[in-house]
Amino acid sequence: MIDSTRWKLAQKQERKAWENFTYDEMAKKQFNLKCISVLEKHLEIKDQTKILEIGASPVCILTNINRGQKYGLDPLMDHFKEHFKMDPEITWEKGVGEQLPFPDSTFDVVVISNTLDHAEDPKKVIEEIFRVLKKEGHVLLTTNIFSPKICSMINVLEKINCGDPCHPHHFSYSAANDLFNKFTLLEEHTIISDAASYPEQKTPWQKFKKYASEEGIMFAIRLSIFYIAIRLWQKFSVEAKYYIFLFKKFDKP
16 A cells, blocks of 8 residues: 555656557557457356446447446546547446445456556455455456566665656566455466557657656656666566456355
8 A cells, every 4th residue: 555645646647648648559459359358258248247447548448348337437537538539338437446436246347457556555446346346256457567576676666756656556476466365366368568658759868858847856866766777677687577367256155
């Protein structure tokens, strides 16, 4: 868990990222369909299937699911509705994963894609997912997975206020699975990325000047320290991997 000030900083930077957001439409669709195919090996999605996506964006996985009762939740939903064309077949709501505005045992499926590392309290988000899922419901998770040593280094950078502004959390494989200790892992896959990007074709110096002008010189220095540390470490370590996990809820007797 992080404090609310750190989370608000992450949300501020995430909103700025969305202002520059572009994506490869075909690659993004392929990523979404890959995730859906993993889910459909274990569950037939019918018209009455209730699906929630936490951290739902205008190009989220729900947008490529053609059946079911679909709900998308995100704290930046007001911004999305104002600046993007939103799928009218999805019920879009503003909210956070730590306080899901739904009764117990509501959903057959919960999707949380590229979201958990943005949350204020990932453990609380998982508790809420468990609460709103029906018995034997499914969770589709996608997230970056880092080596334990990189996670330890990033935690040190966070403590000196030099962490990744948009991502307050970084997970190792074991840490991600430990969060879902009330669930059973059905499948996992590694892929390259989720096909989203925030392309700013700038040199490091141009980026530094941009952040210095927008957020102040100290913010630009801290961000530069983070990116330099990560790049140096990756030269001598394994790159982060992007994972798709599928979990199933089993109520304990």
